[in-house]
Amino acid sequence: TVYYGSLINPTTLTTYEATANCLIAVNAQGNIDWIVHDVKDSSVQETLLQKGLLDTDVAIVELREGQFIMPGFVDTHTHAPQVPNLGTGYQSELLDWLEKFTFPLESKFQDVGFAKEVYPSIVKKFIASGTTTCCYYGTLHLESNKVLADIVHSSGQRALIGKCNMDRHCPPYYIESSPNSSISNTQAFISYVRSLPPGPSNEPLIYPVLTPRFAISCSNELLSSLKSLAHSDTQLHIQTHIAENLKEVQFTKELYPDVEHYAGVYDSYGLLRTNTILAHAVWLEEKEIDLVKQRKAGISHCPTSNFNLRSGVAPIGKYLDRGLKVGLGTDASGGFSPSMLVTMRNASIASTVVALQNNPINTPADGRKFINRQLPLATLLYLATKGGAEVCVLDKQIGSLEPGKSFDALIVDVHTSDSSTATKNSNPALWSIPDTSPISSLSPQPVLEGMLEKFIFCGDDRNISAVYVQGKLIGGTSYYT
Numbered sequence: 001t002v003y004y005g006s007l008i009n010p011t012t013l014t015t016y017e018a019t020a021n022c023l024i025a026v027n028a029q030g031n032i033d034w035i036v037h038d039v040k041d042s043s044v045q046e047t048l049l050q051k052g053l054l055d056t057d058v059a060i061v062e063l064r065e066g067q068f069i070m071p072g073f074v075d076t077h078t079h080a081p082q083v084p085n086l087g088t089g090y091q092s093e094l095l096d097w098l099e100k101f102t103f104p105l106e107s108k109f110q111d112v113g114f115a116k117e118v119y120p121s122i123v124k125k126f127i128a129s130g131t132t133t134c135c136y137y138g139t140l141h142l143e144s145n146k147v148l149a150d151i152v153h154s155s156g157q158r159a160l161i162g163k164c165n166m167d168r169h170c171p172p173y174y175i176e177s178s179p180n181s182s183i184s185n186t187q188a189f190i191s192y193v194r195s196l197p198p199g200p201s202n203e204p205l206i207y208p209v210l211t212p213r214f215a216i217s218c219s220n221e222l223l224s225s226l227k228s229l230a231h232s233d234t235q236l237h238i239q240t241h242i243a244e245n246l247k248e249v250q251f252t253k254e255l256y257p258d259v260e261h262y263a264g265v266y267d268s269y270g271l272l273r274t275n276t277i278l279a280h281a282v283w284l285e286e287k288e289i290d291l292v293k294q295r296k297a298g299i300s301h302c303p304t305s306n307f308n309l310r311s312g313v314a315p316i317g318k319y320l321d322r323g324l325k326v327g328l329g330t331d332a333s334g335g336f337s338p339s340m341l342v343t344m345r346n347a348s349i350a351s352t353v354v355a356l357q358n359n360p361i362n363t364p365a366d367g368r369k370f371i372n373r374q375l376p377l378a379t380l381l382y383l384a385t386k387g388g389a390e391v392c393v394l395d396k397q398i399g400s401l402e403p404g405k406s407f408d409a410l411i412v413d414v415h416t417s418d419s420s421t422a423t424k425n426s427n428p429a430l431w432s433i434p435d436t437s438p439i440s441s442l443s444p445q446p447v448l449e450g451m452l453e454k455f456i457f458c459g460d461d462r463n464i465s466a467v468y469v470q471g472k473l474i475g476g477t478s479y480y481t
């Protein structure tokens with residue numbers, strides 16, 4: 001298949017390419033063979049011929065005006081079982097919220113029937129939001145997690161899925177009975193996920209991920225066993241929460257009086273490494289930042305959740321200046337939306353809050369690019385795609401559209417019909433206002449950049465017409481028509 005249209009592609013933390021009339025060739029394995037920029041309509045045939053293709057050999061998907069292709073979103077942290085609670089419990093802070101709202105809901109997945117009932121629409125929501133790779137926390141139940149893995153697998157989404165480990169400081173109705181059973185169920189889940197059939201390129205689309213809930217809810221024995229498991233299997237991803245809330249940090253330090261800091265707890269159990277995803281990281285101390293950097297672990301920034309649960313505002317600009325890997329996470333249901341677009345907006349606002357609190361006038365002149373600054377559009381795009389891929393250590397394969405990488409992509413449609421012609425399913429925030437054009441007094445904003453900005457700040461599911469993973473159409477508005 002060859003796609004023909006505008007392309008928006010992240011390149012670095014501060015740059016992206018935005019080019020019209022691109023040809024993107026995707027092979028039968030779902031990988032990108034080649035991309036040619038700036039091909040006039042009249043030269044499409046000629047370019048195909050130069051590439052050794054007859055137009056009868058290929059299906060050409062031509063984008064309409066108002067559409068562009070971009071890489072799919074990588075959601076580096078979310079909780080599938082918590083989605084029924086979206087928008088619930090935001091008058092509480094983390095530890096109370098877990099007790100009052102989260103554990104009661106997660107415990108319902110003891111019933112496999114409940115998992116089968118709710119997980120299909122949950123996975124659909126993430127796909128419709130444009131998430132092509134998703135890092136899911138499951139619950140502690142082996143069978144329901146297998147159901148989640150089956151549903152994600154049959155949906156065609158790329159994912160990391162983890163069976164949650166938790167054997168202390170949890171309510172009696174939602175706790176694992178022993179470190180041994182926690183570990184044997186974890187091993188069973190890992191084997192199950194690895195036995196699922198591969199994707200179109202003959203490589204797996206779904207990976208298991210070791211998922212100790214957080215230090216508070218794992219006994220020393222459990223963490224020791226997880227250490228052995230992680231050590232014996234260095235390919236295995238690890239995900240957990242870190243320094244989200246001050247009371248949580250304090251309690252963690254009380255539980256580990258001999259360890260220097262929160263990150264040190266995970267490090268002492270061998271859980272900080274290059275394929276570790278650390279969610280939140282709002283309150284990391286300087287030494288912890290250095291340690292995370294040294295271990296090459298990645299941060300999942302979850303700003304919507306951090307606002308909702310009043311956890312704090314993570315200093316993402318500082319982390320970027322220090323060279324940490326950073327991606328974004330929706331963190332349902334601490335976050336109220338499964339959409340990475342909403343997360344990007346809140347990442348923008350969070351960075352602005354940091355800037356206003358610390359340095360409302362000046363930006364540092366010492367070469368630091370991000371600290372105390374509102375994150376630029378290019379950075380938001382990067383974090384939601386390429387940054388997330390780096391955090392998942394899948395950046396050789398996904399995160400941007402380049403020859404050799406997988407075609408994990410979105411066709412975005414910001415076509416601005418006006419309110420008189422709009423269908424009931426179009427997005428009112430993007431209806432055009434008759435007889436006006438965007439006002440930019442000095443330099444007119446390039447059209448594609450304007451489209452990207454509108455999409456990030458005003459777009460939603462209705463503006464995502466196609467979602468592809470490994471070349472296969474798995475969602476978007478066109479998938480259902």
Ligand code: GUN
Pocket residue numbers: 079094098102213214241244305331334
């Ligand atoms: N820390 C431990 N468990 C959770 C959870 O489910 N959500 C969030 N946001 N933080 C956590």
Ligand code: FE
Pocket residue numbers: 077078079241279331334
């Ligand atoms: Fe979380």
